[in-house]
Amino acid sequence: MRPWTVIALAALGVPRIVAHDLGLAGPVTNAVLVFVPLAGWIGWVLWRRIAPLPALLLVGAVYGVLLVITHQLLWTTAFDEPPELGGNLAGRFSPAVQDLILRLASVGSGLLTGVLLGAVAGVVAWVLARLSGVPDRTEP
Numbered sequence: 001m002r003p004w005t006v007i008a009l010a011a012l013g014v015p016r017i018v019a020h021d022l023g024l025a026g027p028v029t030n031a032v033l034v035f036v037p038l039a040g041w042i043g044w045v046l047w048r049r050i051a052p053l054p055a056l057l058l059v060g061a062v063y064g065v066l067l068v069i070t071h072q073l074l075w076t077t078a079f080d081e082p083p084e085l086g087g088n089l090a091g092r093f094s095p096a097v098q099d100l101i102l103r104l105a106s107v108g109s110g111l112l113t114g115v116l117l118g119a120v121a122g123v124v125a126w127v128l129a130r131l132s133g134v135p136d137r138t139e140p
Contacts, residue, residue: 001048001055009044010062012037017070021078038117042125049134052125060118061111068110072103
């Protein structure tokens, strides 16, 4: 897939990230914002007859990057009070170090979330492609 196509498909998920971080979406709207972009990813690879798993793993990875960037940009707006470490780590670090630890953890979490979404969407698209009997083709 062309780079701009990958970015555009991944960007379909950004409205959900913003709505979630800012608390703008109720359960139904959130579900729509979750599943419509994934359906768009799946629909695109099926329509273009692209090998679904590698294509959607890439889209998911880019989505993960967009997820991380958006979370970092909205971090202070998303929380009424800065998040703190809990359990055995509560109070062991300065607020600045806690913020750094939590932000770094959110980077790994966001990237993993994107890749896993891409993998699940890729498997669903692969199954649908096999059921339809339409072979993959290489995109020009």
